[in-house]
Amino acid sequence: MGLIIEAIVTGILTGGVYALMSSGLTLIFGVMDIINIAQGILVILGAYLSFVLQQHFHIDLFLGLLITMPVMFGFGVLLEFVFIRPLKRDRTMLSLLVMYGLALVIEGVLNLIFSADLVQLQGWYTTASFNVGGFYLSYIYVFGFLLAVVLLAGLYWLVYRTKFGFSLRASMQNRVAAELIGIDVERISAITFGIGIALAAAGGMAFGATNAFDAASSYDLISRVLAIIIFGGMGSLSGALIASVGMLVVEDVTSVVWSPVWASTVFFILLVIILVVRPQGLLGQAEVRKQ
Amino acid sequence: MKILKMVGVLVLLACAIIFPQVFTDPTVTTIAVFTLIFAAVATGWNILGGYSGYISLGHIAYFGIGAYAMALFCLHWNIPGGYEPFLLVPLTALIAAVVSIPLGWIALRVRRHTFIVITIAMFFIIQLLAYNLIWLTNGSTGLGLPIPTDWGGYFFNYPFYYAALILLVIAVLVSWWIRNSKFGLGLLAIRDDEDRALGLGVKTVASKLAAFAIAAFFAGAAGAIYAYFVESIYPATIFDPNFDVAVVLMVFLGGLGTISGPILGALIMEPLQQYLNLQYGENGYNLIILGGIFLLVMLILPRGILPTLGDLWRKYRAMREQDTAVQAEEGMVITALPGRVGRSTAGRDESAPTAIAPNQNEPGEGINV
């Protein structure tokens, strides 16, 4: 029983890290109707940025976020401007392909700069742990989870309590109508994309501190993150959080109770079942017949 | 015109048939075999993704199922190396199709993005089953296939080349037949507006499922040939997400919904990828160049090569001929909509004719061979 509780706790904490990585993706989808398949490699890019800051400038990982997040935000806005904005028709599928091409290029560049060696972000909190009820919780998992909570809360405030958020939600619901009432949907899209990529930077730091990674790690990541946001409902932030935590808890508990070999399988089967019953995901909006 | 088209197709086919006799270098024919295999998968996939609009990002799962079926038959029925395994290909394809039916039935209950993710999830489930059902698949140790020992290096590729070519030809014929049939019309209708199609009496569930299974059939057949060509399969290598994405990219590159688009996409992408790996693999530029080329093409030719070229040609023609002359020649019903020829209606995807209201369409739009 103790093991199961441990698994649940670890699942929750690790879920926080995945929530960070997925939140950007779900936000971008909600506002722009785009599946940013490059999110995986952008998370890794964020991780490498944190790595460089830590290795060469000895900046603490969390403090380094104050640098990496704005940089990635800017990068995201640039990407949106150059690659997404020119796409006028059939945006969803085209953006998928364009972002895939971009992901390949970024992966190639990262491979070139950093070679294929596995790296992991270090800090005093990555190995230290504290005792809780008979087992040890590593600080980094707790900090990562707290980071996720703080950033998501901040995002929530931004989306639901500010004028920008109002425009954002309006664009999400109905792009054309939002334009008609004077909202600059293009600008909102660019900023949202930037925010999504900035979140990827944070997720990258948390991921890099808890896993050894290299440029090729992005493939596993993107498939899981994609599954999470569909599970949680595309466009829903709380959905992303619940789905991430849910996925990790299910996997970890299955791992302990049954066998690690079946952990992912159980999750995917669960995903299929839930999606068939509720195609819009846990907290997503039911698909309205598009006009 | 029709005769011209038939002659053209036969010329192409003849080229393809004599290709390995002319370019005898086994390395070239190896790349050609891989290209043909992927072209067949892409053509099959296009029947689902291009015609019905349901983008499945996990169909390579059936490629793997076909491969495992082939390996297991050869193992348990003691099939020796040689021509016999090729006879098993239709059987393996059938198995892949049969397996896809219940899975497709589940997946096709949802739409758009959810569908995409469910197909991805199913892909991973099947891959994990291949790893974990060790009594069946031998787990991560993988399976080997019979090695034809009397086919020396210079002969080996020929049977595979022709087997893959036959598969591709069948796939194209099926694709062409579907496109011009009532079934295909139904699929196109589903793609444009599924609810309206349902209201008009199209059997959407059966049609989608049939397309799903047909795509799985060709993927399975291609997987069987691939497995036999490479002589060994592992869950890690035969269920490869990269193959999956590559096939989809090929179809989009060539033109989603066209008949020869997938083939063109495969012809470009597979040799290109191999070439880039060979020339630039050592310093790591291969990914960058591939991604860069891909980006360029998608930004310049967003609908894929064939539809965009078709558009350009159409515009060129429209500038030189009059409306009524075009309509009379093409045998279309004359409609009164002005400014129609040579202008695309904004926001409408034109890689396939709109099946629901054909009279409002440009004649024979987007149909290519």
Add this chain to the structure above:
Amino acid sequence: MIGRYLLRPRAFLNSICVLIVALVALSACGSSTTTGTGTGSSQTTAPIKIGISVSLSGDFSADGKALMEGYQLWASEVNKSGGLLGRQVKLDFASDASSTTQVVTNYQKFITVDHDDLVLGPYSTLLTKPSSVVASRYGYAFIEGAGGGPSVFTQGLHNLFAVSPPVVSQLNGFTSYILSLPASQRPTTAAYATEDDPFTQPMIDTAKAALEQGGIKTVFYKVYPAETTDYTPIAQGVVASHAQIVVLGSMLPDIIAYVKAFQQQHFNPEALAASAGPDQGSSFTGPIGGSNVAEGIMYPNGWYPGLNTYQNKQMVQDFIAMFGGTADQISADSAEAFSVGQVLQEAVNKIHSIDNTKLIAELHSDTFQTVQGPAKFNDQGENISAETAIFQWQKGSVVPVLPPDQASATPEFPKPNWP
């Protein structure tokens, strides 16, 4: 119905043009990758070309790079001492991006386009198997050092020669040692966790069987998928089992995760053995937080820098001269590649020929010396005289501790607690 979809000859002509262009491009790409002149072996002073596919991107990229360096080092050594049979050796590398499709094409290219005289093996069982089949079609000898999973030997190929020790028995030194401990010191429980990989799982299962037979109870045994990203539940299971010794079938990413998890959980087993990962030098010690963290961890390997085998000392020196770094940073993959080169060199010198058929016969009949120890091949191509030593991290470097006749230090048991 068909009348409504009359076919358009112009768009169709477009297709023909593009298809023909594509076909031409295909053949052009085939010929443009030809390097050098055609038949090198007929001229007695032209370089000997050897084709090798290495994984420079994708899953196996870290190991691929190390493998390539090993081959490069060998080639430079051979050429410095006058070459092979008086001819310079030229390595023809191609990257396979860790892909089966690419590796098949690569070996085809080496043989039929580049007309390389010889070929050597790539990295990993998954890629070795299809490549060896391609080579066998043309009668080429296939000496390799990084593909030793049992599945490689099951297809009845006679041209395959795996110079590295077969994986299944690699932990034998470790298990014998544990079982040889006096009863008061001997552990009574063991935990096993392994990837379901054709390289690692057979090794762990063999070790488990041996230990169980010796009376050591298995309190935890889990097999997990190779692409697992979250090892925490498995690590916690190991911790919760309170096993006295832990045997892991891991690759580099997992062992890093386990070490961190055990540190975080303050779990200190008396012995920790892993199938792979700790052999990767600084790639291992870096992410875990330093070589002092690695203290006491054991792993099997055919090689380490101080091993007293044929040409090893020289190789280590020259490797550092060529690629920099320290001896401990040299990956075992490089040593494997170097051994492959050595076997080839010795065989060629013994029969004074680079003819593949004669080489295959020679390789099956003789014994060869490598930096990993002696190599003698059975019918299937397995190296039956390979002895796998067990190495242990002690005070920042690796030393062989088992079997006793190969040891240069005594095994540290029990393993000290995490720093």
